[in-house]
Structure formats: C-alpha cells, structure tokens
Amino acid sequence: MKHYWEIYKKFVSTSISEATSFRLSFFLVAIMDIIFYLTTLFSVNFIFDHVQNIGPWDKNQLLFFISFMLAIDHLHMTTISESFWRFSDHIRTGSLDFLLLRPVHAIFSVFFSRFRAATVFNGIVAWGFLIYYGNQVNLPFLSWLLLPFMVLIGMNLLLVIEIILSTAMFWIVEGAGINFLRMQIQQLSRWPDFIFSKYTRRVLTLVIPISLVGTAPVQFLLDFKNYQYLLFLILFSFILWAFLLIWWNYAIQKYESASS
Amino acid sequence: MITTNSLTKNFKSYKKEPGLRGSIKNIFKREYITKPAVEGFDLNIKKGEIVALLGPNGAGKTTLMKMFTGIIVPSSGQVQVMGHEPYKRNKEFRKKIALVMGQKSQLWWDIPAMDSLLLLQKYYEIPKDDFDQKIKKMAALLNVEELLHIHVRKLSLGERMKMELMASLIHSPDVIFLDEPTIGLDLIAQESIRSFIREYHKNNDTTIIITSHYMADVQALCERIVLIIDGKKGYDGTLKSFENILGSEKVVTFVYDTKQDPTDAIWQGLDAKWDNNHQQVDLRLPEKKLREITSQILIQSPVIDFHTEKLPIERVMKVLMENPKILHK
Numbered sequence: 001m002k003h004y005w006e007i008y009k010k011f012v013s014t015s016i017s018e019a020t021s022f023r024l025s026f027f028l029v030a031i032m033d034i035i036f037y038l039t040t041l042f043s044v045n046f047i048f049d050h051v052q053n054i055g056p057w058d059k060n061q062l063l064f065f066i067s068f069m070l071a072i073d074h075l076h077m078t079t080i081s082e083s084f085w086r087f088s089d090h091i092r093t094g095s096l097d098f099l100l101l102r103p104v105h106a107i108f109s110v111f112f113s114r115f116r117a118a119t120v121f122n123g124i125v126a127w128g129f130l131i132y133y134g135n136q137v138n139l140p141f142l143s144w145l146l147l148p149f150m151v152l153i154g155m156n157l158l159l160v161i162e163i164i165l166s167t168a169m170f171w172i173v174e175g176a177g178i179n180f181l182r183m184q185i186q187q188l189s190r191w192p193d194f195i196f197s198k199y200t201r202r203v204l205t206l207v208i209p210i211s212l213v214g215t216a217p218v219q220f221l222l223d224f225k226n227y228q229y230l231l232f233l234i235l236f237s238f239i240l241w242a243f244l245l246i247w248w249n250y251a252i253q254k255y256e257s258a259s260s
Numbered sequence: 261m262i263t264t265n266s267l268t269k270n271f272k273s274y275k276k277e278p279g280l281r282g283s284i285k286n287i288f289k290r291e292y293i294t295k296p297a298v299e300g301f302d303l304n305i306k307k308g309e310i311v312a313l314l315g316p317n318g319a320g321k322t323t324l325m326k327m328f329t330g331i332i333v334p335s336s337g338q339v340q341v342m343g344h345e346p347y348k349r350n351k352e353f354r355k356k357i358a359l360v361m362g363q364k365s366q367l368w369w370d371i372p373a374m375d376s377l378l379l380l381q382k383y384y385e386i387p388k389d390d391f392d393q394k395i396k397k398m399a400a401l402l403n404v405e406e407l408l409h410i411h412v413r414k415l416s417l418g419e420r421m422k423m424e425l426m427a428s429l430i431h432s433p434d435v436i437f438l439d440e441p442t443i444g445l446d447l448i449a450q451e452s453i454r455s456f457i458r459e460y461h462k463n464n465d466t467t468i469i470i471t472s473h474y475m476a477d478v479q480a481l482c483e484r485i486v487l488i489i490d491g492k493k494g495y496d497g498t499l500k501s502f503e504n505i506l507g508s509e510k511v512v513t514f515v516y517d518t519k520q521d522p523t524d525a526i527w528q529g530l531d532a533k534w535d536n537n538h539q540q541v542d543l544r545l546p547e548k549k550l551r552e553i554t555s556q557i558l559i560q561s562p563v564i565d566f567h568t569e570k571l572p573i574e575r576v577m578k579v580l581m582e583n584p585k586i587l588h589k
Contacts, residue, residue, distance in 0.1 A: 003385060010382040018370045021411065097331045098366040102383050103354040253333045253347070256271060257326055 004108060015115035029118035033077065037070055037125045055194035061222065062192070064133035068221075069190045069214045070126040072155045074119065076186075080159060082114040084182060087166055088175020094258030107248055111163060143221040150217035157233055158189060158213045160240040167244070170251040189213040205229070209236045261435065261467050262305040262328060267337035269298045269323050269491075297323040299491040301337070307434075310461055310468040312478040315488035316581045321471040322361075324488070325437045328469065329359050342434060355384060358433035360424055362440035367412045373423040374408040377430060384431035391430070398426045401456055418449030425456065438470040442477055454480045475574040485573075489584045503572045505586070506579055509544040511569040512554060516540070516562060526560050 019026050044066050048059040057065070087110060090096035099109040134144065162182050169175055185208070193201050193211040204211035209232065216229035274290040276282055298320040305311050313321045326332045327339055330346030330353065339346060344353035367376040374395075381391045399405045402422040412420060421441060428436065438457070442450040454477060461468055461481075472478060478485065478499065485502045487495035495502060519538045530553070533542045545553050550568075557563065569575065580586060 003382075006385075007379070007382045010379045014368060014371060014375050014379050017372075017375050018368060021370050094364055095366075097326070097329075097359070097361070097364065100331055100349070101329060101354055101357070101359060103351045104383065106349075252349075255332060257332055259322065 004104065007104060008112060011113050012115045016117040019117040026118050030121045033119050033122045034125055037122055040070065041066060041129060055192065057192065060133055060136035064130070064137050065192055065214060065218045066190075067126065067130040067133050068151065068154070068218050071130050071151045072158065072214065074122050074126040075151060075155045076158060077122070078116050078119045080111055082116050083111045084162060084166055084179060085175070086114060087111070088169050088173065088178070091169055091173055091255070092258060096255065097257055100252070106252065107163065107244075137222060139221060146221065150221060153233060153237065154213045154217050157209065157237050157240070158186065160237060160244055161185065161208065161210060164240065164244050164247060167248055167251045170254050185210050192218070205232065209233070212236060261307045261342060262303065262469070263340050264301050264303045265338040267298060267301040267327065267339050268296060268335050269327060269332065270294050270296050270335045296491050298327070301491070301493055303486065303493070303496070305467065305469065307467055308465045309484060310470065310482050311484045311486060312482040313469060313471045313486050313488060314478065314577065319488040320491040321488055322439055325359065325439050325469065325471065329357055329437055330354070355431060356434045357437065358428035358431070358435070359437045360428045360439065360441050362421065362443035365412070365420065365424060366427055367420070367423055369413050370411060372409045373412055373415070373427070376412070377427060380427055380430050386431060394430055394432075395426070398429065401459060402426065402452065418445045418452070421445060421449070421453060425453065429460065432464070433466065435467045435469070438468060440472055441470065442472060442474055450474065450476065457481055475577060479573060487580065489580075489587070494580070494584060494587045499573065503576055505576055508547050510547055510550050511572070511575065512543050512545055512550070513567055514541050514543070514557060514561070514563050515565040517564050518562065520561065526557060
C-alpha cells in the first residue's frame, strides 16, 4: 500500500508539473470548471424560484444533494476523469504497453496516473456549497463527520462502474462511444432516484446501480433511518470491484497492442 | 534465460473494400482474416548474450518482443523469461525487464525527463542514493547532464532516445529488450547509443535482445543473430556464419578517376561488376586470394581508392530478404 501511495504522490506532482507547463490553459481550465459548477447550482436554484418541492425534497435538500454530487464530481474530475479520455489513445497508439510493464496493477497505472491539477480550485466551490447547504438542512453532527467518507464511497461506486465500461475499449478500441456512454451514466447519477419512474429506478438501483452513487449517501446523511440503500451501495461496490478484477484480467489477455 | 517452444501468435484483422459502399457494407458484415505474426518459434537465449532479432518489416520481431515482455499473450506454444511466463505479468518479473521502443515513448511528453525518471524511481522502489548515482553515471555516459531538466517535447529525437534508454535502465533490469533503438537517428547519435549499450552490457552482464534495421547496430553489438522471415525462424547462429551464408568471398571495390576498359586482361577470370561510367568496379574474391589479386590490381591499374565491404551483413540481409528460399537450400 505504501508503494502505491508513494507512486500516487509522484503522479500528483508530475501532473502538476505537466499542467503548469501551460500556464494560460491551466488557469482557463480552472475558471471554466468553476463556471460549470456555479451554473449547475444556479440552474437548480432557478427551478426553485417556480416550485416549492421536487419530489419529497425542498430547495435546500435538493441543493445539498446537488452539492454532494459536485463534491463527487470534483474528486472524480481531479483524480481520474482525464485518464478515462486517454485510455483509448493508450490502446490505439500502443502506449499502454509501457503501463502494462510497470510493477503495479495496471488499473492503477492506467486510471490514476493523471491528476487534473487545474480542477483542484473547484473544490472550494463544491465543498463551500456542500457545507452551506449542509447547514441549511441542519445536518446532524455525525453526518458532518461521515460526509467526506460518504463522498468517497459514492465516488468509488461511480469509478468502478466507469472502469468496467471502459474496459470494453480493449475490444472497441475507439473510445468516443464508451466515453459518451460513461458521461450519460454520470448524468443519471447527478439526480436523486425519485425523479425516475418506478421501473427505471429499479434498473438504476439493482442492475446498473448508478442512482446509488448520490442518493444512498445523501438519504443516509439526511436521516440515518435510510440506511438500506447505503448497504446496497457498499455491497455493490464490493461485487463490482471483484467483477472488475476478473473482467480486466480477461480483457488484458485480449490486448493486441499497436504495431510500431 | 529466455526459452520459447513452438511459440505462435495469431492476429485477427478484417478486409474492407474502399469507398462509402465498402464502409457501409463493413458495418454489417466483416470478412475476418487470421494471420500468424509468429509461428512455431523455438529459441534459447543464455544469460549475458546480446542477440539481434532481424527481419523485414512485419516479420514478427516486435510481436516476439511483446510476447517476451508479457504485453501480449501467445496464441499457442510456451515462452519463459528468467523462469517466468511473461503473460502472467508477475510483479517480480516486471521489475527484472526493460523495453525500449524506438518509435514509442514512455516519457511524459510535456515535462522534463527528470520528472519522468523520478516517477520511475517510485515505481521501481529505487533508493534515493542509488537513483542519484545511476542518473549521474548514465547521464555522463550519454552526455545528457544538461538535458535532464528540459521538457521532453523540446528534445531532439537522438536526445529523447538517450532519455528513453535511461528511463529503461534506471531499475537495473536483468533483461533489456531494445526494439529499433536507433531508428531515425543521425550517425553520431546512433554511435553514441551503440557505445552506451556496449558499455552497459560490459559492466552489467545484462541479457540484451535487440531489433534493428541498421546492420551497423548489429555489427557493433551482437555476436548472435536470429533471422525471422514471415514469423518463422530462418537463421539462428553467429554473425560470422551469417555473413558467410552466401559464400566466404570478400567484396572489394576499386575506384578510378578515368574510364577503364573492362576487357583488359587483368579483369579476365574475375567476377567484375562495373558501374555505368566504368570508373568503379566491385570484385567478389575468395578470402585466400584477396591479398594477391588486390596487390596485382593496385600495381597494374591507376586506382585512386579501394576498400573492402564494410558491412557484409547488409548485403546478405538484402539478398535473403529478396529471396528467403536461399535459407532452405
């Protein structure tokens, strides 16, 4: 574990070194990401100028949820999102060869090597609003303590689902289709499950458990009696990671590299 | 150290007719072709050897390298490298090997090479003192001390290749796979890379497998050659024997500043090949008669320059690539 942590720290510093090589682009990306977060929050806020509730939640509860999803998104964008976009390039160009040679698990080298330094600033926006709306919904003390952990486990489920999908690139090679599918899946996770119809909700909870990413932790944080979905989330995370390891090992056997 | 037994790798691809019609047809129906890139390959390489894998483009050299390093999985047959089956990608195995690909880079493009090297230090858990010492030593040997902090994208191809070599050797691998390490480099850079590899091998007794289309690389580094044609082993032996596949004659070239008469008595009985201007002639002479005939020609004709063939291996390769059947005679 220490080995992996040492490498990860170096991934972070190397990525920062790379990102800051292009100063203007670095600041542009940082500003654009902040604008994206603010527009997401303001558009939901705008809806509540016209309605009192959406489903069982009022404005503060829904904006707490949206802020929670932005915190997950921030973590996702900062730590992993860039690697997903590079993955199909690695397969097409054969640069994956070198990642496979490294003496660590290939999933780690492939999906965690790019840290998006410009997105770090966004954390202030996401966590600022999360804390603000946490106060507005009177989050209990224990929920405050659990909040960072809940962001992590929500992100973990999203991550494993996305890596499972991306692994199909070993066959598909061209990444656009998979990456757009991944983004649509992310979109589905950004709304609470009650906005979906009964059957869609079941599919998104039990088949592709994407709606658990945000709904399960937020419902639990708002009311500890709602722990069932959280248990589902933890269970699915274990099952999906186990499946991913088997799926990845199978896929990697099919890798043909690119000719030189 | 490295053994293969009936090693085979098949690749599947598909045919596509040109144009829009072909593209639409291709969406619904594809005609797949399975082609062996490497077929029934047997090989045994001992520790400390430097072996050249030679062959025309598409012969299967890089595919073999990728199977040796575990990047791709063989379709059938066995391969073992230092007792490991490479495709199982055991962590200890990956720590013992290195791969340099002349046409692919393992360095991060937009940062200085030193940052990539520091990342590799963490990957391979190299103690700091050991790392610093290796960097210093290799950078001095390759004469790149001043370039370590320059962004990789700003380096010339030759400079980048030197950094690639450093990146591959930083963890002191037991086996190094060099896939066309001098491709596209100028003569000085080629020579510099060659002498570095030679020196590294001398000091570390590392096993090195190299592919190259530059016969000068092979001549300078390798004692053993494995020739691959159409995925199959065509030759496995010493460089000396390889040079003699087409016979042990030496090719000597004589140059004149005036037009010569090819019918002159001194050329009688010799297999003389003249250029169009009759100012240069190549002779294939038996090794035993080389001294005697060369002396006669030098005395009897106004030679301004002469030399023996510098890279006989190049001629042999050319002939074998044009007509691989010679190997089976």
